[in-house]
Amino acid sequence: MVDVVEDNPGLSILQHGYSHLSYAPVTERKCELGSHRPIVTITDELTRGLQQLREMFGSRFHAVLVPPWNRLSLDVVDSLPASGFVGLSTLGPRSSGSVELVQVNVHVDLIDWKGGRKFAGEERALGQLIDHLRLRRLEKVDPLEATGVMTHHLVHDEPLWVFLERLLSFTHEAGVRWCSTDELFR
Template structure:
């Protein structure tokens, strides 16, 4: 595909395209809302410290998706005010051999899956208290429709993955992520600026044009899997957006319109 040319002979990079899209939001007098989710937190450490320090430096809040079965007691003291979302139960793969990895799939009885999720809520609630929001983040961003349908009955009020689901579940909000800078398909490392930004720019454009629901555009990171180039990219992304008049980063309670629902 040939890139569009601007300024006579210069092809826009991903940062040009992001700035141009945000400029259109500013011209329309609309806030381009964004949110940040980081997955797989279990314990304090240098990578988690770096993540939280990065967010604090740019005044951008991050929501931590914590794995209940692996969460260590010391994690509570390391949160620094970050919101917590429930990241499945143990991040264990139960998919058949050769299938894509999935913990919350249809290969086990729904009752077994939901029992684990309920136990996960109890563990995280005891660990982090009011920092925990009634939001489920499925490991590997995959969840069977029958499990999704059971979430409101457990008390969950929202679901967050990296893709839209075919059928909405009554009583369950869906707020997803659209920008993941890790190149998972090739074993990790930085995906590249243009490729990483493309999904977010596309989602912002679709929201602006009204072709998708106007929900915040999401950044997804994995603090335990990021190399230097990926950290540098996230640093620049936060700086660029925090410095733009149209971009507005939201904290997780605002993203999910948390109203006190408590899973059971």
């Protein structure tokens, strides 16, 4: 994995939780970083993970938390700066949130998780993309937040890869500039 990152200068590493295990009761939605365990246990794990990733990937690692299932408790959010995190990324328009954390979220989920873990389809993906851009323009969400597209490369099917290739090609030709992790989480 380290070799792949070293060989691809456009890749950045962010922290996706610690164990990707849900500690929520089966009657609730999955959540690793919720209020189901002591905050000290969660912060210890996240800090350990942050240190490991920093050692493995050096400057390619950014101390940004991307919580599994896009869920975490407010106590965890509040603990992130003291644990060494500078950023947070979840799903949906960002809120005013913590002044100590840079929050840049994703707004387009390309996977239909309930419909077979496959590409959600061009109509849904483009609809989410256009909707966030429209809400930014109307200032109904933070107009300065970049519009983020969430990928899940381990479950991408062929239609999703084709869509991404077309989207990136189209946006490049239209003069859209995709921001780097360094730019987003300064």
